[in-house]
Amino acid sequence: MHAVVLKRILLVEDNPNDAELTLEALAEHNLTNAVELVKDGALALDYLYRRGAYAGRPDGNPAVILLDLKLPKINGLEVLQQIRADENLKRIPVVVLTSSHEEKDMVASYNLGVNAYVVKPVEFHSFIDAVKALGLFWAIVNEPPPGTVSQG
């Protein structure tokens, strides 16, 4: 695994505990360094458009966006909608990572072309397993679309 070139993961998560647990899970595949954490929807869009605090970040899209739905300022579904409407961003794989089983959210996400919809398990090991699997698949196994920049 160490030989593999890491691709960037954008984690959009406002809950610091969830963020830490997610990072903990990703650490098992040594993916922690690849993660860029933003704490609300507005910052996620700033990152993607390279503006505001992220104006100076290197060019290129993340290999995957792990997107919470309930977010301050701009919620996850709106972020997803903007990504899918933008010519340069629309091919980025987006995985919704949410606490909710709400069918409404699930349907809305798939209608907006989400690549995967994952309900965060409450039980720690299940959670770790789920996030590990996501990290493994999207950051390592999956071949991202052109325009994705690797890290390292």
Place this chain on the structure above:
Amino acid sequence: MTPVSDALRVLSLEDDLRDAELLQVCLEEAGFACELLRVETEEAFSRALDQRNFDVILADYSLPSYDGISALALTREKAPDVPFILVSGTIGEERAIELMKGGATDYVLKNSLSRLVPAIRRALDEAGERRRRRQAEQALCESEAKFRDFFNFLPIPLFEVDTEGRFLLVNRAFVDTIGAEAGDAVTSMSAFEIFAPEEIDRARENFRVRLSGGATSSNEFLVRTRGGALRTFIITTSAIVREDRPVGLRGIAVDITDRKRAEEEVFLLNLGLEQRVAERTLALEGANRELESFSYSVSHDLRAPLRSIDGFAQLFLDEFGSGLDHIAKDYLHRIRGASRQMNTLIEDLLQLSRTSRQALRRERVDLSALARQILGELHCGHPERSVDVVIQDDVVASADPHLAAVVLRNLLENAWKFTGRTDGARIEFGAVETPAGREFFVRDNGAGFDPACAGKLFGPFQRLHTTEQFPGTGIGLATVQRIVRRHGGAIRAEARPGEGAVFTFTLPEEK
């Protein structure tokens, strides 16, 4: 009544026996069968009039103790219709005139008795005619009285007006309800005075049309009633026609104020009801929206802290576990256990609330297949358990497939759970036809429950076993009952401790 066929009943006031006999002979010769009673005193004459009916009275003018003038007066008083013929010796012309004025029918001189029979015949004819006329008059009188009574007894105002609209006749109800100002006779009023001022023109026009048209019609009018209050009447009139000419109107006025008010009240009530329903619906929709956003928040926000509790407890164990004694580790495990239990609770509560909010989409659902699938999954999760599963084939119902699955999953998971400590565990699913319709059942031979508590079973958070015995949140059966009821069905549970339980429910076809 016909004197020729029946015996002619004659009362003879005559002191001379031979004269009386002569009268009888005279009558019999003329062909009258004759019953003649002769009296010669006032007392006997009066008694005879009281006791019997006579066809004719033949009275002498002068008697030793009585006289014809007095007898005539008494006859007119006691038997006014009986012809009274004076039969006498010579009387003067003045006397005769006096007698005729006093009501005598005729007089016959004893020396010209040949006049007697024609006089009687004429008197009888006249009497018959008088009697018939009087009977007709009486019948008319009775008829008039009868209709006058009806007219006055009717509690509805009735009236007649002439072509100028003046009242000719009104009944008692009219006087009592519409009436006139105190002191005025109704009949001195114009009919148009009874209307509310704004109604008078319309009433006049209506009156004119009615007089010229003739047909009956009903119209609603505002009328000033006796107390001064305005009330609504339906006035129905028709023209009175004499020799092809209208001479007035006859009508009936029905007070419909109360009826109208009741109708208005019903209308307003209905309006109010509709408004209240609309308001309630709005409030309910608001409450539903609130509930929806509430459960949305619950679904997101209540679970996130649990994940932190469970996650960090585990991380704590992972990273510092080696330095902890078994008590500290036990506490951390309990923290994790409690957070998982709470998660299950939240899941079940959300399920319960979704059950009520989601729209019902009925279709044919193969419950047998569903039961087989659920029990298959349970078996996969607990491969070590050996459960005898009996599922009746082809049990179908008209139900929401998602909700039907929730029902079967809850009932079968319960059966699975409560047979966990039973040797030779057995779970059955099937349907039976009953007079009340098809009943579905899930039966097990597990722990059962105390039948005295069966009523509590379906209340949320009601548990009949401790969590140590059998884990659970106590929400599953509440959810099941709610789903069954939303389908118009019912559910009941029967059991005995240690002898298993059977849950029976119905899912009636939609009407």
